[in-house]
Amino acid sequence: MTQPTTSPNAVWQEVLVNRADRERMNGHRGAILWFTGLSGSGKSTMIHALEKHLHDAGRHTYALDGDNVRHGLCGDLGFSNQDRVENIRRIGEVAKLMLDAGLIVLCGFISPFAADRQRVRNLVAPGDFLEIHCECSLEICEQRDVKGLYRKARAGLIPEFTGISSPYEAPENPELRLDTGNESVEACVGRVLALLGGD
Numbered sequence: 299m300t301q302p303t304t305s306p307n308a309v310w311q312e313v314l315v316n317r318a319d320r321e322r323m324n325g326h327r328g329a330i331l332w333f334t335g336l337s338g339s340g341k342s343t344m345i346h347a348l349e350k351h352l353h354d355a356g357r358h359t360y361a362l363d364g365d366n367v368r369h370g371l372c373g374d375l376g377f378s379n380q381d382r383v384e385n386i387r388r389i390g391e392v393a394k395l396m397l398d399a400g401l402i403v404l405c406g407f408i409s410p411f412a413a414d415r416q417r418v419r420n421l422v423a424p425g426d427f428l429e430i431h432c433e434c435s436l437e438i439c440e441q442r443d444v445k446g447l448y449r450k451a452r453a454g455l456i457p458e459f460t461g462i463s464s465p466y467e468a469p470e471n472p473e474l475r476l477d478t479g480n481e482s483v484e485a486c487v488g489r490v491l492a493l494l495g496g497d
């Protein structure tokens with residue numbers, strides 16, 4: 299997969315309504331909350347529980363979920379290292395647009411490579427990208443086996459499965475580490491809300 303660069307003949311157009319205008323109308327700042335972790339570590343559970351909480355509190359949100367995005371925007375991608383890099387690159391650009399739209403964007407992707415997560419962080423201003431590690435041991439994820447994928451991966455039916463036959467690089471310095479293997483969903487949601495400043 300080639301990495302698209304800026305098109306040489308595309309001229310940037312100034313806008314008349316900007317992010318600050320939209321945030322003022324929304325009554326809150328936008329942000330990218332980036333949940334990373336193994337399959338079954340709790341990313342989807344967290345982003346949807348948080349989105350419900352924030353939405354009910356009147357915040358403008360959008361949840362980008364790995365499985366869902368792979369049905370459309372990234373439906374042409376598989377799970378080779380190269381395709382995972384492209385997956386996160388595309389999602390990073392989409393999250394950046396949604397941030398510009400003034401939204402709190404909740405992203406739940408394995409995003410196994412530290413360099414790809416850093417690239418998304420670099421797309422936006424300091425403070426706009428909050429990396430949240432759903433820290434859960436492979437043993438617990440495998441016990442949960444929410445979708446039966448670990449069983450298939452162990453049986454050799456799914457190649458390049460994260461944690462088994464494909465690497466996962468845990469964040470060294472995330473804004474937040476959630477012990478999703480041991481703490482309750484409610485406790486973890488509370489910790490993210492605290493990070494957002496009691497939203």
Ligand SMILES: Nc1ncnc2c1ncn2[C@@H]1O[C@H](COP(=O)(O)OS(=O)(=O)O)[C@@H](OP(=O)(O)O)[C@H]1O
Binds near residue numbers: 336342381410445
């Ligand atoms: N080989 C392999 N490795 C890991 N995961 C696999 C694989 N094949 C399919 N799946 C399913 O795809 C979901 C992960 O998609 P992501 O877009 O988050 O992956 S990545 O960030 O590009 O690595 C992941 O969803 P989650 O369980 O929610 O993490 C799996 O359901």
Ligand SMILES: Nc1ncnc2c1ncn2[C@@H]1O[C@H](COP(=O)(O)OP(=O)(O)O)[C@@H](O)[C@H]1O
Binds near residue numbers: 442
């Ligand atoms: N603290 C927690 N945070 C998130 N999920 C949790 C937590 N504790 C237990 N779980 C359970 O773990 C499973 C995680 O699955 P899921 O959210 O689909 O993970 P992922 O999206 O990372 O693959 C769910 O069954 C969920 O109820």
